[in-house]
Amino acid sequence: xxxxxxxxxxxxxxxxxxxxxxxxxxxxxxxxxxxxxxxxxxxxxxxxxxxxxxxxxxxxxxxxxxxxxxxxxxxxxxxxxxxxxxxxxxxxxxxxxxxxxxxxxxxxxxxxxxxxxxxxxxxxxxxxxxxxxxxxxxxxxxxxxxxxxxxxxxxxxxxxxxxxxxxxxxxxxxxx
Amino acid sequence: xxxxxxxxxxxxxxxxxxxxxxxxxxxxxxxxxxxxxxxxxxxxxxxxxxxxxxxxxxxxxxxxxxxxxxxxxxxxxxxxxxxxxxxxxxxxxxxxxxxxxxxxxxxxxxxxxxxxxxxxxxxxxxxxxxxxxxxxxxxxxxxxxxxxxxxxxxxxxxxxxxxxxxxxxxxxxxxxxxxxxxxxxxxxxxxxxxxxxxxxxxxxxxxxxxxxxxxxxxxxxxxxxxxxxxxxxxxxxxxxxxxxxxxxxxxxxxxxxxxxxxxxxxxxxxxxxxxxxxxxxxxxxxxxxxxxxxxxxxxxxxxxxxxxxxxxxxxxxxxxxxxxxxxxxxxxxxxxxxxxxxxxxxxxxxxxxxxxxxxx
Numbered sequence: 001x002x003x004x005x006x007x008x009x010x011x012x013x014x015x016x017x018x019x020x021x022x023x024x025x026x027x028x029x030x031x032x033x034x035x036x037x038x039x040x041x042x043x044x045x046x047x048x049x050x051x052x053x054x055x056x057x058x059x060x061x062x063x064x065x066x067x068x069x070x071x072x073x074x075x076x077x078x079x080x081x082x083x084x085x086x087x088x089x090x091x092x093x094x095x096x097x098x099x100x101x102x103x104x105x106x107x108x109x110x111x112x113x114x115x116x117x118x119x120x121x122x123x124x125x126x127x128x129x130x131x132x133x134x135x136x137x138x139x140x141x142x143x144x145x146x147x148x149x150x151x152x153x154x155x156x157x158x159x160x161x162x163x164x165x166x167x168x169x170x171x172x173x174x175x176x
Numbered sequence: 177x178x179x180x181x182x183x184x185x186x187x188x189x190x191x192x193x194x195x196x197x198x199x200x201x202x203x204x205x206x207x208x209x210x211x212x213x214x215x216x217x218x219x220x221x222x223x224x225x226x227x228x229x230x231x232x233x234x235x236x237x238x239x240x241x242x243x244x245x246x247x248x249x250x251x252x253x254x255x256x257x258x259x260x261x262x263x264x265x266x267x268x269x270x271x272x273x274x275x276x277x278x279x280x281x282x283x284x285x286x287x288x289x290x291x292x293x294x295x296x297x298x299x300x301x302x303x304x305x306x307x308x309x310x311x312x313x314x315x316x317x318x319x320x321x322x323x324x325x326x327x328x329x330x331x332x333x334x335x336x337x338x339x340x341x342x343x344x345x346x347x348x349x350x351x352x353x354x355x356x357x358x359x360x361x362x363x364x365x366x367x368x369x370x371x372x373x374x375x376x377x378x379x380x381x382x383x384x385x386x387x388x389x390x391x392x393x394x395x396x397x398x399x400x401x402x403x404x405x406x407x408x409x410x411x412x413x414x415x416x417x418x419x420x421x422x423x424x425x426x427x428x429x430x431x432x433x434x435x436x437x438x439x440x441x442x443x444x445x446x447x448x449x450x451x452x453x454x455x456x457x458x459x460x461x462x463x464x465x466x467x468x469x470x471x472x473x474x475x476x477x478x479x480x481x482x483x484x485x486x487x488x489x490x491x492x493x494x495x496x497x498x499x500x501x502x503x504x505x506x507x508x509x510x511x512x513x514x515x516x517x518x519x520x521x522x523x524x525x526x527x528x529x530x531x532x533x534x535x536x
Contacts, residue, residue, distance in 0.1 A: 008212050015205055023201070024191050033196075037204050044208045049215060103200075106193035112186050113194070131187040163183055 123158030342368035421494035489535035499525035
């Protein structure tokens with residue numbers, strides 16, 4: 001019981017430290033504020049069950065990002081067809097709070113926010129981790145489960161794509 | 177190159193330009209804490225969510241079932257006591273000893289000082305007093321709710337049911353009628369085994385089923401009329417000893433005239449006066465206090481006259497009647513070989529005699 005309480009305190013402490021940046025990372029990945037909150041919650045519950053199994057976490061930030069990344073990628077894979085159908089009909093039964101209700105994005109950054117989302121997931125996640133969250137190549141590789149060289153090469157190509165999109169003003173949903 | 181640097185700068189500042197409402201952040205925080213608690217105590221959560229309601233429902237169902245079964249059982253007891261005449265021994269054979277104890281308790285409560293005015297019981301003997309039996313509501317003999325469920329039974333019907341209630345190797349002999357006060361209903365408790373049977377007859381203003389548990393309870397509203405005990409002994413000698421036959425002309429005492437051809441003997445001891453006589457194979461003795469010698473003599477003469485009209489059963493070989501007009505210790509015993517019949521717990525000796533003369 002004491003260990004459970006200790007694990008819970010640890011998770012709450014991590015939540016207070018990293019939840020904001022984790023939420024923004026997930027949000028940039030999926031562009032759905034409500035879903036981002038759900039995935040953020042799942043991230044901390046998964047971290048809690050990890051601690052409950054008696055495992056240690058040396059680098060909590062990297063650990064939490066890796067957990068959030070895995071959950072987000074799983075979500076994208078599972079919900080991509082559904083999202084396309086929803087977009088097609090544009091008719092959510094229970095839309096919940098809109099992005100605007102939950103978050104606010106400065107107009108100056110909206111174009112970049114949308115441009116990032118229009119990139120392929122690989123480019124998007126590596127750019128966010130390296131350039132927005134400013135993780136090192138090593139940590140980014142650990143979070144994504146890639147080699148460091150893949151991180152560098154994918155980042156290079158991703159930034160080129162992003163620059164092209166911003167110059168062309170092509171920030172539609174077509175991900176490339 | 178400038179564009180590239182500008183984009184890097186925009187990317188670094190992107191998070192600063194995204195605001196997540198503190199309310200949303202707290203909402204997720206609460207959900208995380210709630211989920212952690214559920215993850216920590218899944219059994220407790222399961223217990224609260226499912227087991228407690230499920231157990232409550234099952235407990236409620238069990239209580240209802242028990243109540244229904246109890247009602248059905250009572251109904252069956254009542255029905256068995258009624259006209260259908262199905263053999264039922266589950267009450268009779270259950271706790272004979274306990275029942276006997278209850279009977280004694282009840283009898284102690286129900287007996288009052290005898291009153292010579294109870295002669296009117298004799299007057300009721302000849303009539304077929306309608307008796308009733310109820311089919312339900314064991315503890316509501318006085319309830320108007322049961323009126324519609326009552327069935328009118330004659331004493332013959334009730335005595336037939338009493339016979340069926342007992343399981344014994346003996347031939348069951350019962351009186352044909354019991355002296356009831358006007359408007360009262362006959363009922364009884366029974367117990368039996370291979371070599372004995374006991375029947376305690378009760379009367380009450382409301383019908384009560386035979387062997388109804390109310391009759392065994394402290395709240396028994398019925399009054400005892402008499403108890404019949406029949407016991408088969410192992411041998412004749414033990415039965416003889418139980419009777420304790422006496423020949424009073426040999427015992428001595430003051431001779432008194434009890435009527436034509438009948439001589440009695442009065443003998444006093446410890447404040448009691450016994451007026452005793454023998455007739456046939458019977459020995460009879462009237463007990464009064466020494467201060468009431470005339471009462472004893474008068475009652476003995478009245479009894480002699482009564483027995484000239486109504487014959488006591490023919491004992492084999494002996495019978496003994498201890499008649500007590502002043503107290504309720506009257507006992508009439510007679511034997512048929514190894515089997516001894518006893519009538520006691522009556523409120524007065526007249527009742528005992530009235531019942532005894534119905535046996536052969």
